[in-house]
Amino acid sequence: MTVRIRAERPTVDPTGPPPAFTIRTDRQFCEVEVTCDPVLFNGALAGRRRPENFSTSRDEGALAVRQGRARYQLDEAAWRALRRYPYLYYRAIAYDGPLPRRQREEESLAAHDFRQAPAIYLAPPGTRLPPVRRRLSGNLKWLRVAGNRLVDEDDDPVVLRGVNLSGMEYTDRGGLDPTGVRRPTSREAAGITRELIREIVRHWRANIIRLPLNQEWALTREDYLANLDRIIEWAAAEGAYTLLDLQWFDTHREFGHLADGRVNRVPPMPEENSVRLWRLLAARYRREPAVLFDLFNEPHVPLADDQAALTPALATEGEWVDHWHSWVRRLEQVIHREHGRALLFVSGWDWALNLRHFPVPLPGGRTLPNAVYAAHVYHHTTPGRSTATPADWDHWFGFPRLREAHPIFLTEWGGEAAQLRWGLELEQYLRDLHRFRQGVWPGLAGWTAWSWADRPLLVERGTGSRTLPNGTQVTWRTYILDGPHHRPTEFGELVKAALGTMPAFPRLAFALDRLRGGRGRFFITATPARREDFFAVQGHDFTPGTRVLFSTPGATVWVAPRVILPHLLLVPQLPAAVPLGEVLCEVVRPDGVRSDPIRLVVAAAPGDVSEIYPGDESKPAARRFTILFLANPVVETRTGAVAADPLLARRDRFHRAVAEALRSLFGRRETLLHPYALDIRVVARFAPEAVVPAHALCRQIAGATMEAMRPRVQAYLAAKGLSADVCFVLFHSASHRRSSAHRTLDDAASAGRRFLYDQVEYHHRRRAREPGVVALHAPPASVLTPLHELIHALGERDNGGVTDLYVDSPPVLFSVNRKRRARAGGPVPRRFADYDGQSYASDPRRDGRGYPASWRSYHPELIHPRFPNLMDDYYYQGAMTRCRLDRLTLKFLRDRLEWKLGR
Amino acid sequence: MMALSPEERAAVLALNPQARPQDLDRFEALLVERLEAAEVDPARAQALDRELKEMEARLFPRLQEALQQVWARQPEEPEEPGEPGVA
Numbered sequence: 001m002t003v004r005i006r007a008e009r010p011t012v013d014p015t016g017p018p019p020a021f022t023i024r025t026d027r028q029f030c031e032v033e034v035t036c037d038p039v040l041f042n043g044a045l046a047g048r049r050r051p052e053n054f055s056t057s058r059d060e061g062a063l064a065v066r067q068g069r070a071r072y073q074l075d076e077a078a079w080r081a082l083r084r085y086p087y088l089y090y091r092a093i094a095y096d097g098p099l100p101r102r103q104r105e106e107e108s109l110a111a112h113d114f115r116q117a118p119a120i121y122l123a124p125p126g127t128r129l130p131p132v133r134r135r136l137s138g139n140l141k142w143l144r145v146a147g148n149r150l151v152d153e154d155d156d157p158v159v160l161r162g163v164n165l166s167g168m169e170y171t172d173r174g175g176l177d178p179t180g181v182r183r184p185t186s187r188e189a190a191g192i193t194r195e196l197i198r199e200i201v202r203h204w205r206a207n208i209i210r211l212p213l214n215q216e217w218a219l220t221r222e223d224y225l226a227n228l229d230r231i232i233e234w235a236a237a238e239g240a241y242t243l244l245d246l247q248w249f250d251t252h253r254e255f256g257h258l259a260d261g262r263v264n265r266v267p268p269m270p271e272e273n274s275v276r277l278w279r280l281l282a283a284r285y286r287r288e289p290a291v292l293f294d295l296f297n298e299p300h301v302p303l304a305d306d307q308a309a310l311t312p313a314l315a316t317e318g319e320w321v322d323h324w325h326s327w328v329r330r331l332e333q334v335i336h337r338e339h340g341r342a343l344l345f346v347s348g349w350d351w352a353l354n355l356r357h358f359p360v361p362l363p364g365g366r367t368l369p370n371a372v373y374a375a376h377v378y379h380h381t382t383p384g385r386s387t388a389t390p391a392d393w394d395h396w397f398g399f400p401r402l403r404e405a406h407p408i409f410l411t412e413w414g415g416e417a418a419q420l421r422w423g424l425e426l427e428q429y430l431r432d433l434h435r436f437r438q439g440v441w442p443g444l445a446g447w448t449a450w451s452w453a454d455r456p457l458l459v460e461r462g463t464g465s466r467t468l469p470n471g472t473q474v475t476w477r478t479y480i481l482d483g484p485h486h487r488p489t490e491f492g493e494l495v496k497a498a499l500g501t502m503p504a505f506p507r508l509a510f511a512l513d514r515l516r517g518g519r520g521r522f523f524i525t526a527t528p529a530r531r532e533d534f535f536a537v538q539g540h541d542f543t544p545g546t547r548v549l550f551s552t553p554g555a556t557v558w559v560a561p562r563v564i565l566p567h568l569l570l571v572p573q574l575p576a577a578v579p580l581g582e583v584l585c586e587v588v589r590p591d592g593v594r595s596d597p598i599r600l601v602v603a604a605a606p607g608d609v610s611e612i613y614p615g616d617e618s619k620p621a622a623r624r625f626t627i628l629f630l631a632n633p634v635v636e637t638r639t640g641a642v643a644a645d646p647l648l649a650r651r652d653r654f655h656r657a658v659a660e661a662l663r664s665l666f667g668r669r670e671t672l673l674h675p676y677a678l679d680i681r682v683v684a685r686f687a688p689e690a691v692v693p694a695h696a697l698c699r700q701i702a703g704a705t706m707e708a709m710r711p712r713v714q715a716y717l718a719a720k721g722l723s724a725d726v727c728f729v730l731f732h733s734a735s736h737r738r739s740s741a742h743r744t745l746d747d748a749a750s751a752g753r754r755f756l757y758d759q760v761e762y763h764h765r766r767r768a769r770e771p772g773v774v775a776l777h778a779p780p781a782s783v784l785t786p787l788h789e790l791i792h793a794l795g796e797r798d799n800g801g802v803t804d805l806y807v808d809s810p811p812v813l814f815s816v817n818r819k820r821r822a823r824a825g826g827p828v829p830r831r832f833a834d835y836d837g838q839s840y841a842s843d844p845r846r847d848g849r850g851y852p853a854s855w856r857s858y859h860p861e862l863i864h865p866r867f868p869n870l871m872d873d874y875y876y877q878g879a880m881t882r883c884r885l886d887r888l889t890l891k892f893l894r895d896r897l898e899w900k901l902g903r
Numbered sequence: 904m905m906a907l908s909p910e911e912r913a914a915v916l917a918l919n920p921q922a923r924p925q926d927l928d929r930f931e932a933l934l935v936e937r938l939e940a941a942e943v944d945p946a947r948a949q950a951l952d953r954e955l956k957e958m959e960a961r962l963f964p965r966l967q968e969a970l971q972q973v974w975a976r977q978p979e980e981p982e983e984p985g986e987p988g989v990a
Contacts, residue, residue, distance in 0.1 A: 702955035703934045704970050705904060707941070735967050737974055740904040740938055781905065781977075788905055797942050806906040807932035812939035812947075873906040 002106040003030060005092035007120045014122045018079035019088070023070040027094035027104060029062035032072045036082060037271045037310050038089040038117035041109065048310050052081045065094070084252055086219040087273055089117040115272070123220050129280065136229055137290035138236040143343050145370050150343075150407050150445040154863050155890060156671050159434045160241060160446035161499055162206030164412060167192060167453045168231075169212040169248040170265070173223070176476035180464045186217060187227035190453065191479065194234045200452065201238035203485055205499045209235050210294065210411055210448040212247030215277050225284070236290040243345060243448065244281060245294035245411070246274060256303030268302045269311045270295070270327050275334050282338035294345040294411060295331045298352045298376060299324045321349050321357040328360045332368055345374045345411060348397065352376035352412065353387070355397040359406050372445050373402060376412035377426065378456075379419045388422065390429050398433060403443025408433075410447035414456040417490040427498050436675055438616065439901030449495040453477075458492035524587050524595040531576055533606030534655060534684060537561070537569040537587055538613060545590035550583045550602075562659045565666050567677055568613055572655035578602055606651070608687040609722075612662070615681030616901070624681040625901050627665070627790075628717070628724035628771075629658045632731040633689035635706075636699035644691045645698070647732035647778055654686050657730050657778030661786035668787060670870055670884045672893055679901050685722065697729045698775045705738040706731055708773035710745065717771070725900065726772045726793045728786070737777045739785055741792035743801045743813065744772035753899045755836045757816060762799040764896045766903035784880050788870060791885065794893055802889055806873035808855045817871060817889045820856040832860045833888060836895065840888040847872055860888035904938060907931065914969040922962040930958055 003025040012019045023030045033041060035054045055078035057063055063070045074082070082088055091109040095102040109117055141152040150158045167190030175189035176182055183189040200206050211231060217224040232242045248265050255264045274296065285291035301320055302309035314320050328346050335342045346368065348355040355375050359367040375397035380387045387396065397408055410430065415423050433444035452458055460480040467473050480487045488496050524539040537548060542564050548571065550557045557577050563570035569587065580602050587595040615624040631654045632645045647654055666677055673680065689695045697716060701707045708729045717723060725744065745768060752763035772793025780786055795801015795815075803815035811818055819832065828851070832842040841861040845851075847868035851858060859869060867884035868874060874883045885893070907915070907927075916922060937951040959966060 701934075701937070702952065702959055703930065704967050705934060705938075707938065710942075734971065737970070738904060742938070742942055785905055803939070804904065804906070804935050807928070807935045809932035809936050812936055812944070813942060875906060875908045 003094035011121045014083040018074035020073040023092045025094035030094040032057045036085040038114035042111040087119040089119045136233040140290045142289040148443040160208035162208035164210045164451040166451045169214045197234040201240045208241045210243040216250035243292040247297045253308045256306030282335040286339035344371045374409045374411040407445035412450040414450035439898035459486040529600040529602040534610040535571040535574040536612045572659040613682040616679040626681040626724045628727045629684040631686040634696040636696040664786035700736040706775040708775035714770040724771045728774045730778045741774040741789040743795040745770040764899040825853045828858045860886040918965040918969040
């Protein structure tokens with residue numbers, strides 16, 4: 001027998017008598033150590049032990065052991081000092097002989113095993129941290145790290161942008177809220193209400209709220225956790241994620257003083273109770289996709305006058321960073337053990353500024369799973385710590401080595417009015433890092449600006465006061481409102497404008513120089529204005545109901561676009577009501593946001609070619625990925641004769657069909673093209689031609705189907721000086737209305753991206769020798785027809801494409817999305833295929849309705865059981881707009897597109 | 904190429920009573936095969952054209968008429984809100 005110790009009660013009321021312990025040992029004497037952090041059992045940290053964090057019975061002399069047993073009750077003075085912590089850790093040391101000549105010493109817990117230290121929990125009687133009884137996350141999807149992106153359950157890239165909502169880390173219950181009313185909970189006293197959450201999410205358009213926490217209160221207070229639930233639920237109901245951030249341990253510990261003399265409450269490193277906190281929260285929110293985890297706010301070297309830090313003094317920055325990395329690894333294990341899908345945010349070193357020592361390494365060359373690396377940046381000009389310029393940002397957190405492999409995030413940035421110019425430049429920098437650029441994702445997963453409640457402030461705050469009947473003056477911090485809304489500070493205006501122009505998809509972001517003074521108005525550009533021709537407005541964050549206003553000194557004309565995409569408004573034909581000559585044109589959103597007006601000269605006659613959307617203007621038009629809509633001049637009949645396509649007599653029909661096609665490609669549930677929308681050039685051509693065989697781009701085939709002839713389309717485009725990656729040839733026919741497509745023929749001489757499909761090597765190529773072609777009836781047969789056919793056309797003849805799934809015949813071309821079993825009706829293999837190093841499962845039940853018994857074909861797994869396969873017989877799927885691509889095809893086509901966009 | 908809609912299938916089978924649903928499935932599968940074959944094997948595509956033509960004449964002589972009847976009932980534009988024009 002050595003020595004064992006047990007607390008007489010595992011939970012102790014901090015307002016009651018001190019806890020007592022029973023020690024069993026075969027030694028003659030013993031002593032008991034009690035501490036708020038078991039790291040202090042380590043004698044090397046004896047210099048950090050103080051009455052407010054450590055107590056030993058040795059101060060009262062050795063405890064005599066009688067009949068193998070001793071009892072110890074913590075003395076009152078130590079109890080008063082220690083009872084404000086949520087957990088007290090303890091151990092016993094036993095020995096023979098009087099104190100000065102201790103022999104045969106034994107410990108109930110070795111100092112290096114401090115992580116296994118037993119603890120008593122300090123909470124009022126009856127405290128039971130409540131379980132989450134209902135789903136809090138609304139419709140929010142699970143997020144995860146994929147390479148250097150944050151993606152949702154559909155593998156779509158996600159950008160999170162929002163604000164820090166501070167207050168829960170320091171506002172105690174019983175405090176005065178921003179209206180001066182005393183409130184019973186921290187949340188209410190901090191002024192965090194459903195209306196406030198709605199203001200942040202709906203009015204400011206944040207989709208993430210970072211919520212700084214108080215570790216002690218989260219570990220000990222039922223109402224604190226219940227109110228966390230409430231905030232999470234409110235934010236999720238509005239569409240925002242909540243990032244829980246370990247900001248303060250408690251309100252009583254001071255970790256030295258900052259350079260401006262203020263007390264620092266931000267601890268330098270996590271402590272043992274941080275492990276308990278994250279274990280608790282990870283278990284609590286393991287079914288909540290809305291909850292994200294920011295492990296620790298700002299790790300740093302303890303300040304010179306920090307008497308509270310329990311970390312051993314380390315000699316070099318490398319040792320400090322290693323120490324922080326070891327904490328990160330430990331917290332990651334604790335959280336992921338409880339909650340395997342938890343998305344972690346890992347702060348950089350040195351008050352979260354410095355990400356140069358990241359990613360956090362794991363054994364075997366692996367890196368931390370499902371982790372985002374987070375930086376904080378405020379305006380500093382201190383030599384060696386400057387954050388003044390883009391070069392500084394590149395140095396601290398934006399350097400390619402990290403962000404090309406892992407997502408990065410700015411969990412704090414902000415400033416005062418004097419730093420507006422710096423803020424504008426930083427926001428522009430951040431925008432550039434979270435948009436696809438030439439098919440490459442630069443790595444920024446988003447940001448949260450600091451702060452709604454504390455300096456530097458995003459909204460104006462004031463001070464309220466009143467005199468109580470006893471003559472005491474009480475004051476509180478108010479919010480300053482303009483009508484129902486919070487009044488932004490000048491820096492807040494910048495952040496609000498940045499959030500207000502948050503793209504619906506990551507790629508749909510525009511340069512900040514299109515914003516005027518950061519005040520939320522935006523600039524637009526437009527195609528040439530010609531009556532009866534396409535009129536397209538390019539901008540950002542167009543919402544349903546957005547209209548175009550034309551005005552002259554004598555007239556105003558409102559036009560409702562047929563197509564409203566976040567980045568594009570399309571009027572198929574500019575109405576004759578729009579005055580000829582010089583007009584002012586502006587865009588008005590239904591929420592009242594208006595663009596700056598642009599000056600246009602309206603012409604009377606349409607032209608042959610319209611560039612509806614310019615795509616990536618950083619490179620010449622010929623290098624941009626281009627989708628071309630071409631009015632078919634001539635059709636070849638089944639007898640081999642040629643005839644004029646009736647479409648050329650109906651310009652209006654062509655224009656409306658192009659509009660429908662754009663809505664199909666960019667405005668449907670299938671998000672294949674959405675992330676790249678700003679890079680894709682869209683051109684339309686409507687021009688009469690002679691009725692000669694060379695102009696017959698489409699021909700009739702069996703089954704009332706029209707086929708586009710790819711070589712002839714290529715020759716025609718070359719003759720007209722046009723080029724495209726995919727060419728929609730629009731036709732009209734009374735007898736052959738079914739649309740069809742042929743795949744792209746890539747240029748094998750252009751640069752290739754190698755990939756393996758079931759261990760066979762193929763290539764995506766930068767350029768096409770002949771474009772993918774679609775014969776598309778005008779009007780399209782359904783809202784999905786253009787997208788369905790585009791998906792065929794994006795494939796490559798010899799290197800993989802996408803085949804129809806509603807037939808069972810063996811595919812003639814290599815198709816990534818259909819395989820055949822050995823025999824009809826045989827079992828569907830669980831694994832469908834390996835693509836690019838990843839295994840993809842099969843769809844065992846073909847959209848939920850089963851494979852016919854006579855079939856051998858089977859398909860890849862769906863993105864989600866609710867979304868049937870877009871290439872299948874979607875007429876049987878109810879609302880066809882629910883259809884999406886399967887997971888494998890989506891990945892395959894996105895890889896292909898990204899490679900081409902990078903040329 | 905998209906699958907035929909239920910209305911289109913019903914109309915084709917109604918006007919071509921000599922054909923069974925599985926004949927129509929076979930016809931559609933051949934059509935998909937024909938479109939893919941045209942990319943790599945013109946001779947096979949021509950053979951499939953002939954087979955489709957023969958099948959159409961034998962089993963679906965009124966296919967186009969049936970489809971045109973369905974199309975005639977469809978609106979010119981997909982049914983979606985957001986009519987263009989002067990607001």
